[in-house]
Amino acid sequence: xxxxxxxxxxxxxxxxxxxxxSHRALxxxxxxxxxxxxxxxxxxEDVLATAAAMRAMGAQIERSxxxxxxxxxxxxxxxxxxxxxxxxxxxxxxxxxxMGLVASHPITATFTGDVSLSRRPMNRVxxxxxxxxxxxxxxxxxxxxxxxxxLCPAVPIVYRLPVxxxxxxxxxxxxxxxxxxxxxxxxxxxxxxxxxxxxxGFGAExxxxxxxxxxxxxxxxxxxxxxxxxxxxxxxxxxAFPIVAALIVPGSAVTIENxxxxxTRAGLYEVLRMMGAEIAFxxxxxxxxxxxxxxxxxxxxxxxxxxxxxxxxxMIDEFPVLFVAAAFAHGRTVMRGLDELRVKESDRIATxxxxxxxxxxxxxxxxxxxxVEGSGGEPxxxxxxxxxxxxxxxxxxxxxxxxxxxxxxxxxxISPVAxxxxxxxxxxxxxxxxxx
Numbered sequence: 001x002x003x004x005x006x007x008x009x010x011x012x013x014x015x016x017x018x019x020x021x022s023h024r025a026l027x028x029x030x031x032x033x034x035x036x037x038x039x040x041x042x043x044x045e046d047v048l049a050t051a052a053a054m055r056a057m058g059a060q061i062e063r064s065x066x067x068x069x070x071x072x073x074x075x076x077x078x079x080x081x082x083x084x085x086x087x088x089x090x091x092x093x094x095x096x097x098x099m100g101l102v103a104s105h106p107i108t109a110t111f112t113g114d115v116s117l118s119r120r121p122m123n124r125v126x127x128x129x130x131x132x133x134x135x136x137x138x139x140x141x142x143x144x145x146x147x148x149x150x151l152c153p154a155v156p157i158v159y160r161l162p163v164x165x166x167x168x169x170x171x172x173x174x175x176x177x178x179x180x181x182x183x184x185x186x187x188x189x190x191x192x193x194x195x196x197x198x199x200x201g202f203g204a205e206x207x208x209x210x211x212x213x214x215x216x217x218x219x220x221x222x223x224x225x226x227x228x229x230x231x232x233x234x235x236x237x238x239x240a241f242p243i244v245a246a247l248i249v250p251g252s253a254v255t256i257e258n259x260x261x262x263x264t265r266a267g268l269y270e271v272l273r274m275m276g277a278e279i280a281f282x283x284x285x286x287x288x289x290x291x292x293x294x295x296x297x298x299x300x301x302x303x304x305x306x307x308x309x310x311x312x313x314x315m316i317d318e319f320p321v322l323f324v325a326a327a328f329a330h331g332r333t334v335m336r337g338l339d340e341l342r343v344k345e346s347d348r349i350a351t352x353x354x355x356x357x358x359x360x361x362x363x364x365x366x367x368x369x370x371x372v373e374g375s376g377g378e379p380x381x382x383x384x385x386x387x388x389x390x391x392x393x394x395x396x397x398x399x400x401x402x403x404x405x406x407x408x409x410x411x412x413x414i415s416p417v418a419x420x421x422x423x424x425x426x427x428x429x430x431x432x433x434x435x436x
Contacts, residue, residue, distance in 0.1 A: 001414040001425070003402030005379065008251030008299070009431040015239045017042040017232035018260050019420050020194050021290065023050050023093050024170070025230045027101060028202045029071035030059035031078075031177065034227035038069040041232055045419045046091035053098055056082040057107070076223050077105065077152070077178050085110040085145070090117050090345060090390070090419050093167055095144070096125045100171030103134035104154035104178035104221075112145045116345050116390040116416075122146060125171045128159045132175050132183075154179040156221060159186065163340070164313040166191035166264075169217070177204065179221040187215040191313045192264040197289045202228055233260035233292045237317045237393075238421045240268055242431060244321045245400045246297040247277050248328045254431055255296040262290055267314030268322060269295070275302040275329060302329035304374050309337030316340050320397040323352045327361040328404065329374030336369040345416070346389035355386035355398055359409055383407030392416040396424055403428070 022042040027050065029036035041047065051061050051069075058080035060072040074080070079101065086109055088095045095111055099122070102109045112118075123142035130136060133151030138144075156179045159172050169185050173195055176183025196217060199206050205220035239256045246254035261269075261281060269279055278300045281293040302325060315322070319338055326333035341348040353365040360381030362373035382405025388395040395411050402409030417424050 002408040002410045003399045004408040005405060006249055006403040006432050009242070009246050009249050009254050010252060011431050011433070012255045012257060013242060013427050013431060014257050015234045015242070015259065015427070016044065016421055016423070018235040019044065019046060019237070020093065020166070020192060021198070021232050021260070022047045023097060024194055024198050025232060026050050026054055026061070026071060027097060027174070028198055028225060029227065029230070030054040030057070030061070030073045031076050032073040032202055032225040032227045033075045034073065036071045036073065036227040036230065038071065038230045038232065041069050042235065042420070044422055045089050046094060049087065049089040049091050050094045050098070053086045053088070053094065056084065056086060073225070073227065076225060079105045079107055081107045082109050085112045088113045088117060090114050090416065092117060092120050092345070096122065096167040096171050097174060099125050099129060099148055100174035102148050102150045103129040103132055103175040104152060105150045106152040108147060108149045110145060110147045114390070118144045121343055124163065124165060124168050128157065128168065128172050129175060131155070131157050131159070132179060152178065156181040156183040158184045161185065161187055164189040164191050166195070170195040173199065173217065173219050176219045176221050177223045182218050182220055185217045187217065189310070189313055190215055190264060192262065194262070201289050202226055231288045233287055233290050234258045235420070236260050236265045236268070239295060240318045240321050241396045241400055241424070242427060243279070243295060243297040244325045245403055245428070245431070247272065247300050247302065247325060248400070248404050250299050253296065253298045255294055257294045258292055259295050260290050261293045264314050267311040268318040271305070271307055271311060271315065271322065272325065274305050275325070275333070276300055277302060301377060302374070304329045304331035304333040304372070306334045312337045312340070317393060320348055320352050320393045321400060323356060323370060323372060324397050324401045326372035326374060327356055327380060327401065328377060330376045331374055333372045333374065334369070336366060338369040345391040346394060348391065348394065351387065351389050351391065351394050352397065355394070358384035358386055359398070359401060359405055380405045381407065382409045385410040385412055388413050388416055390416050392419045392421065396421065399424070399428065
């Protein structure tokens with residue numbers, strides 16, 4: 001699909017539900033005793049893979065005509081042996097979190113995925129789950145397909161995260177739900193805290209304390225979770241794309257309603273403001289324990305900065321589109337501390353560097369990041385076909401870049417966008433229409 005230079009973007013829109021929260025809502029509802037209701041669930045392929053896996057392990061999950069999902073849970077400890085391999089599609093989050101669930105149940109599950117997911121290493125989750133007693137047989141390099149045999153009772157552990165990873169933290173905490181005693185995760189660098197918020201909301205006995213500059217999260221096992229009514233806010237990672245589009249397309253003003261603004265996910269907006277972006281939050285409120293706001297972004301003259309590496313964990317999924325914003329800034333933007341991007345759906349540093357060069361941006365790839373020399377607000381050349389590498393965020397980032405390029409930017413495969421943002425191209429089209 002090609003994306004061409006646009007007139008001003010304007011209007012109000014909503015983005016799909018938060019992917020991280022949607023995964024966790026299904027999993028925790030499946031572990032509660034009774035019926036939970038979920039409104040605003042992201043109906044992308046990644047989340048549907050989670051729903052299918054929870055059904056395969058005994059939960060009853062249904063969607064009503066008005067897009068309300070109901071989940072009848074089996075209780076902590078009640079997961080059933082799946083009859084077939086769990087196909088996780090493209091979802092690393094589903095895979096790593098579900099490995100945590102299975103690790104403390106007396107069942108065996110085989111995890112498979114698509115070509116992209118099968119390249120992603122799982123060792124960072126395998127290590128702590130093995131300490132808890134799970135037996136994992138993985139493909140070479142700790143990759144899928146893999147078979148995990150859970151242990152019940154599992155061994156509660158104290159685990160200090162060697163890398164900042166909300167997925168590893170969550171996998172250990174979920175395994176700890178069915179382990180006797182206290183499981184503790186020590187986080188030297190804070191990561192998104194959806195698991196902690198939702199576990200507490202479902203009634204788990206969980207505490208979070210700051211000790212010597214580190215976060216200590218403790219969960220008591222053999223938990224009894226209560227069913228919940230959950231409203232999923234709009235995904236801030238998805239909102240990043242129309243927001244950056246508005247910032248780089250002259251004359252634009254766009255409002256994205258009902259976006260989650262959890263501080264552990266809001267690093268992008270902080271960085272964009274450092275660059276001079278005109279971004280405003282309105283109608284701040286709390287929905288289901290998560291802070292939510294309406295975000296308005298207007299075309300802005302951006303300036304290159306050195307992005308503070310400590311902000312990386314709070315915006316790791318948004319760096320591809322930040323690379324695009326930096327390509328239109330005045331001056332140089334330096335981004336480091338992004339090692340995690342090398343092991344996402346694609347090597348996002350290499351893939352973005354290759355594509356940005358192809359459409360006329362000046363970039364220098366670093367081992368742990370990128371330096372981007374901005375265009376000073378001028379359009380990029382465009383006129384190239386870029387490879388998405390089966391990565392939804394790569395595809396959407398280059399779609400945004402095409403909106404202010406002299407010649408159209410063609411993306412070789414737009415289909416991966418369906419994993420997280422099924423209506424993305426329609427939303428961009430709607431914002432390009434003249435407003436009444």
